[in-house]
Amino acid sequence: xxxxxxxxxxxxxxEFNISxxxxxxxPAERQIRINKAIxxxxxxxxxxxxxxxxxxxxxxxxxxxxIKLLESGKPYIKDxxxxxxxxxxxxVVIAVDQEDIGVDIQEITTVSEAAAKMFLGDxxxxxxxxxxxxxxxxxWCRKEAFLKCLGVGWNGKRESNVSILxxxxxxxxxxxxxxxxxxxxxxxxxLCEKNEHKDFAIEEVSxxxxxxxxxxx
Numbered sequence: 673x674x675x676x677x678x679x680x681x682x683x684x685x686x687e688f689n690i691s692x693x694x695x696x697x698x699p700a701e702r703q704i705r706i707n708k709a710i711x712x713x714x715x716x717x718x719x720x721x722x723x724x725x726x727x728x729x730x731x732x733x734x735x736x737x738x739i740k741l742l743e744s745g746k747p748y749i750k751d752x753x754x755x756x757x758x759x760x761x762x763x764v765v766i767a768v769d770q771e772d773i774g775v776d777i778q779e780i781t782t783v784s785e786a787a788a789k790m791f792l793g794d795x796x797x798x799x800x801x802x803x804x805x806x807x808x809x810x811x812w813c814r815k816e817a818f819l820k821c822l823g824v825g826w827n828g829k830r831e832s833n834v835s836i837l838x839x840x841x842x843x844x845x846x847x848x849x850x851x852x853x854x855x856x857x858x859x860x861x862x863l864c865e866k867n868e869h870k871d872f873a874i875e876e877v878s879x880x881x882x883x884x885x886x887x888x889x
Contacts, residue, residue: 676753676770680863680872681728682855683764685720688879694886698722699736717759723882724764725757730885732768746823756820763859767872774821774864777855778813811836813862814850821848821864840869 695703702722709715729735732753739747748754755768758777767775814836822843834843841848849869853861863872 676732676768678769678773678865678870678872679767680775680874681724681766681768681877682874683720683724683877683879683882684762685716685759685764685879686762688716688720690715690719691883694723694883695719697886698726702736717764721757721759721764721766723886724766724877725755727877727882727885728755728766728768742823744823746820758816758820758861760859763855765855765861767863769865769870771868772821772823772866774817774819775861776813776816776820777859777861778809778816780809780858780860809860810852813860814852814864817850817862817864818848821866 690706695706706715706718709718726736729738734749738749740750741747752770753768754771754773755766756773756775757766758775759765760777761779763777765775765777767773818836818841834841836850839850841850847867849865851863855861
């Protein structure tokens with residue numbers, strides 16, 4: 673999609689409640705996922721991320737029906753834009769780019785040593801990750817953003833067992849660029865871009881903006 677400004681949309685969902693009238697405007701499969709969520713926190717994250725995605729799709733003249741799935745399960749739009757969604761705790765983020773993009777947000781917390789050994793990669797990554805809780809989230813976040821950009825998720829962790837400590841990774845004849853942000857003092861975010869490092873416009877979206885968008889029809 674030409675002339676697209678790479679953008680990162682950030683939504684804080686602390687005050688979010690699920691409004692049934694707006695929920696009814698979402699695609700049926702999303703309503704089912706939200707209603708089936710066992711924990712209310714997860715339901716709110718799914719609800720908020722769906723509202724934010726619909727809002728963003730409209731900006732680019734797209735609808736939920738335009739979203740297809742790769743074999744890996746990664747969603748995409750045939751003629752763009754490329755996008756990726758992540759949520760953790762009180763934040764939902766969506767990155768939009770001209771090429772494959774991966775984004776992950778994590779609340780800064782500890783990861784069990786067993787999980788770190790299973791998922792975080794080579795020995796240098798693992799050793800750093802196990803030193804303190806900041807690096808647990810740092811390494812985990814970068815690893816997941818990279819895998820999501822590849823479109824493989826954690827299922828591809830073995831095939832892509834590379835160190836993600838560098839800001840530029842050469843993998844399968846392509847270059848991947850990682851950029852880190854602190855969303856707040858408790859939340860860390862990584863963007864992974866394919867082929868070219870670009871500056872992202874960061875836009876904070878409010879609950880009120882989304883409600884006005886959906887209720888205005």
